[in-house]
Amino acid sequence: MIKCLKKKVQSRSDWQMTVNSVRRTARAKVNLTLHVTGQRADGYHLLDSLVCFADIGDFIDMREADALSLSVDGPLAAGVPTDERNLVLQAARLFGADKGAAINLSKHLPHAAGIGGGSADAAATLLALAELWDLPLPEDVVRLGADVPVCLSPMALRMRGVGDELSVVPPLPELPAVLVNPRVAVETPPVFKALTQKENAPMGVVPECADVGVFAKWCAEQRNDLQAPAISIEPTIQDALDALEPALFARMSGSGATCFGLCENADSTKELAKTIRGKHPDWWVVATNFS
Secondary structure: OOOOEEEEEEEEOOOOEEEEEEEEEEEEEOOOOOEEEEEEOOOOOOEEEEEEEEEEEEEEEEEEEEOEEEEEEOOOOOOOOOOOOOOHHHHHHOOOOOEEEEEEEEEEOOOOOOOOOHHHHHHHHHHHHHHHHHOOOOOOHHHOOHHHHHHOOOOEEEEEEEOEEHHHOOOOOEEEEEEEEEOOOOOOOHHHHHHHOOOOOOOOOOOOOOOHHHHHHHHHHHOOOHHHHHHHOOOOHHHHHHHOOOOOOEEEOOOOOEEEEOOHHHHHHHHHHHHHHHHOOEEEEEEEEOO
16 A cells, blocks of 8 residues: 655754655565476566465655665665665666655565565565656566566466466465565575476466365465475475475475465464474564465
C-alpha cells in the first residue's frame, strides 16, 4: 500500500515547506515452483514458475530532494551497497528524469537469498518514484532482473519466459509457512551454470482448491530445477530442508538459499519456527503467510 504523506519541514531560517514522501513495502517473493524450460541464444533462461509473496519484506521510504541518494538501515543492512550496484538506484535511473529523491532502504530480508529481496526493492522503488514524481513506470524493467516484473504486482502469478510473461492463477488457499535461511548467500549465476539439463517439462496447471494440504501435494508434484545444483554449491541448503521436514511440504525458493515449509495453520508455523530457532539460533527463521 502506498502511503503519501505531507510533512512540514522546518529550515534553519525558520520557514516551512511541504515535502512529499512515499513508503512502499517490498514483500518477499517466493517461488513455490520453478521449472527451467529452456535457454535463449542470448543466454537468458526460460522459466515457468508459480510465484507468491510473504507478508514480510523490506521498506522503501523516499522524499523529494534536490539530488538522488540512497541510504540503507535495518537489521540486515550489513553488506548492502549504497552505490550504483544497488538495484534501487538502478531502478531510479530507468526513469531518465532529472529529478531528485532521498531514498532509504530498510533491510529486513537476507540478500542473495532466492526470495527476490533486491528485485522487490527495485519494484517498490519504481512504484514509489512513479507516485512521487508523477511519472509512468519505465518500460523493459526486466533488464533489472527476471523477478522485477512480477514484484511490481505482489500477488500469486504464473511467471514464464524470462520473467516477462505473467498470468493470473486461481485463488490460492491460505498458505501458512515458515521461511528459513541458513545465513549463507547464494549467487544466482553459478547455480544456473551448475544446471546441466536446461530443457525441462513446464509446470502443471495450477489447481483451484481451498485446502492447504491438497495444494501442498500438488506442489510436491512440481519442481524447483535449481534446488539440486544449489545444494551442490551450498550443502547447508539441505540442512534447512531437513529442518523443515515437519511441514506439509518443503522446498527451496528461487536459486536459494532460502527454503520454505507449508504448514496446516498459523499455530503450526509458530511452533515449527520456534523449534528450528532452538536448534539453529544463527539462522534466519520467520513464521509468515503466503498470498
